[in-house]
């Protein structure tokens with residue numbers, strides 16, 4: 001039997017609908033939420049992501065402030081912009097698109113963002129609060145994955161989850177969220193990475209396998225047990241001269257063969273990607289509400 005398709009677009013649309021009255025309430029009080037989106041350089045994938053994020057803001061009534069900086073921008077200039085946005089009352093959230101050019105220390109930039117405006121959830125304070133299970137702005141992709149599991153009827157509680165990939169953006173924070181004692185958590189989590197021996201032996205024991213290592217179609221059907229749930233975080237551009245854009249998108253999971261063996265699977269595109277963008281909107285609304293409740297906006 002074919003796997004259930006966990007449709008990220010539909011779940012994301014539901015969450016956006018839930019956000020709309022919160023945005024309307026803020027706007028009615030004269031304080032429309034605002035997101036600053038900063039892109040340095042002209043990486044085509046990053047450009048398409050930030051453009052989509054700005055469009056998303058527009059569709060639910062969040063203001064977006066867009067900053068496109070040349071590749072040659074210095075670290076000092078970027079830090080100066082972050083400082084300015086930290087002090088701007090109209091800005092509730094600051095997003096600096098990653099990756100940054102090599103001459104800029106991304107950690108230094110992310111640490112400069114006011115934690116109250118850290119809608120990416122990458123600031124050490126946000127990550128530390130998350131680790132402790134305290135209220136925090138959570139990284140968007142991990143938060144999106146947890147929401148997808150819960151809303152598609154695959155609560156990770158009590159399940160064995162294997163994550164392939166240990167990035168700061170996805171694998172590491174996701175491993176924490178899934179293990180926390182809170183809704184969407186309570187799973188037994190294993191993280192595999194480039195130094196893991198016999199990955200297939202480990203993934204084959206999992207109820208839920210999350211592929212997040214940026215390697216096209218790495219996860220194959222023989223690596224999962226029948227009926228496992230597969231979440232594909234990868235969005236890889238693979239050259240395809242026959243395609244309109246000259247490339248096609250493939251995930252980190254071999255979709256065709258896994259569909260025949262998994263009980264549920266996320267597609268690429270249309271899976272985790274739209275959820276990442278939607279959790280950014282969610283974080284921006286949360287940041288705006290919290291800043292107003294504290295009287296700092």
Ligand SMILES: Nc1nc2c(c(=O)[nH]1)N[C@@H](CN(C=O)c1ccc(C(=O)N[C@@H](CCC(=O)O)C(=O)O)cc1)CN2
Pocket residue numbers: 048049052095096097098099120140141169235249268269270271272273274276277
């Ligand atoms: N500051 C950040 N930088 C990056 C993050 C992040 O969360 N914050 N994550 C990734 C990329 N990413 C977000 O920016 C992202 C990736 C993919 C999508 C998406 O909507 N994908 C679509 C396909 C889009 C396409 O046609 O190319 C899908 O999967 O359906 C959104 C956001 C790295 N950088």
